[in-house]
Amino acid sequence: MIEVSQLTRVFRTYKKVPGFWGGVKGLFHRTFEETAAAKDISFTIGEGEFVGFLGPNGAGKTTTLKMLSGLIYPTSGTARVAGFDPTKRENAYRRLFALVLGQKNQLWWDLPAIESFNLLRAIYAIPEAQFKATLDELVDLLTVREKLNVMVRELSLGERMKMELIAALLHRPRVLFLDEPTIGLDVVSQRAVRQFLRDYNRRHRVTILLTSHYMADIKELCERVIVIHKGRKIYDGALGRLENAGGAKKKIITFLPAASASGAFPETWQSRFGETKRADDGKFTLRVPGENVVAVSQEILSTGPVADITIEDVPLEDVIAELFSTQA
Numbered sequence: 001m002i003e004v005s006q007l008t009r010v011f012r013t014y015k016k017v018p019g020f021w022g023g024v025k026g027l028f029h030r031t032f033e034e035t036a037a038a039k040d041i042s043f044t045i046g047e048g049e050f051v052g053f054l055g056p057n058g059a060g061k062t063t064t065l066k067m068l069s070g071l072i073y074p075t076s077g078t079a080r081v082a083g084f085d086p087t088k089r090e091n092a093y094r095r096l097f098a099l100v101l102g103q104k105n106q107l108w109w110d111l112p113a114i115e116s117f118n119l120l121r122a123i124y125a126i127p128e129a130q131f132k133a134t135l136d137e138l139v140d141l142l143t144v145r146e147k148l149n150v151m152v153r154e155l156s157l158g159e160r161m162k163m164e165l166i167a168a169l170l171h172r173p174r175v176l177f178l179d180e181p182t183i184g185l186d187v188v189s190q191r192a193v194r195q196f197l198r199d200y201n202r203r204h205r206v207t208i209l210l211t212s213h214y215m216a217d218i219k220e221l222c223e224r225v226i227v228i229h230k231g232r233k234i235y236d237g238a239l240g241r242l243e244n245a246g247g248a249k250k251k252i253i254t255f256l257p258a259a260s261a262s263g264a265f266p267e268t269w270q271s272r273f274g275e276t277k278r279a280d281d282g283k284f285t286l287r288v289p290g291e292n293v294v295a296v297s298q299e300i301l302s303t304g305p306v307a308d309i310t311i312e313d314v315p316l317e318d319v320i321a322e323l324f325s326t327q328a
């Protein structure tokens with residue numbers, strides 16, 4: 001469904017030299033700085049796949065999604081979505097995909113959402129019956145029926161995001177590019193949007209490429225993730241494999257009773273178990289490979305007084321942060 005080959009986008013930005021004379025100099029001799037927001041990115045995504053697109057701020061995620069949507073042109077490389085070349089901006093392609101930018105509003109601010117939807121119906125020439133059926137389904141799934149006639153500017157952030165999603169889906173696109181659709185939402189709305197996306201993907205087999213800085217989104221929705229860093233693809237594969245990349249580490253957190261919080265024995269743990277972290281409040285965190293968890297916990301419990309102990313997976317955020325830090 002999506003085929004991307006060595007997609008590259010270089011931004012050329014005018015570099016200002018500080019100070020007055022720098023400004024004067026800049027009038028005659030401009031210096032430019034080139035940033036490769038995307039560099040030789042290649043991947044293919046099959047129909048119906050729900051792929052997470054990860055990377056730190058400035059990695060090139062939005063740039064890539066914009067190239068796939070035909071909003072900006074690649075410097076080199078090619079993209080094909082359902083056989084279309086996005087740079088040609090054909091009408092048939094516009095009907096096939098939707099781009100949702102969580103950071104941007106696409107709805108008319110001073111109109112109730114329903115009016116924006118009616119405008120979109122006219123723009124995409126959606127037949128009345130199909131429009132009604134689609135709108136009904138989306139409004140019910142997202143539980144916003146009673147908000148349809150409220151001015152968009154008066155909606156809560158979560159309600160507005162739901163309306164944005166409806167607007168993007170009215171023409172029944174086959175491919176969805178979702179750029180941080182849950183940004184800034186409270187946990188309840190985040191969960192609602194997630195659940196909606198999962199149901200929608202399954203029900204209609206739409207192909208989805210999703211970026212989010214919330215790992216809960218990625219964990220719940222995507223089996224496969226593509227990770228980019230400084231414009232380059234550094235991982236493409238199963239989310240599970242990425243999570244296990246650090247040797248299936250687990251975190252053992254022990255809480256020492258106040259009396260022994262400053263005692264000596266944790267120092268021996270430090271030397272014995274390697275990766276350890278100690279907080280002032282007596283909280284002691286060890287990171288050990290999954291297969292050693294039981295043995296290490298037993299040893300800790302038998303070594304000294306422990307007020308509490310918990311065993312957790314190392315959060316995906318940490319695994320990914322480590323992946324970035326090992327990249328130059």
Ligand SMILES: Nc1ncnc2c1ncn2[C@@H]1O[C@H](COP(=O)(O)OP(=O)(O)OP(=O)(O)O)[C@@H](O)[C@H]1O
Binds near residue numbers: 035037056059
């Ligand atoms: N129009 C532009 N002109 C110049 N540089 C740009 C432009 N758009 C993006 N960039 C640069 O390209 C790089 C990638 O930006 P991009 O918005 O794709 O990152 P991102 O992965 O979406 O990050 P975030 O998680 O913060 O949204 C950044 O260094 C950014 O400053």
Ligand SMILES: [Mg+2]
Binds near residue numbers: 061062063179
């Ligand atoms: Mg972005």
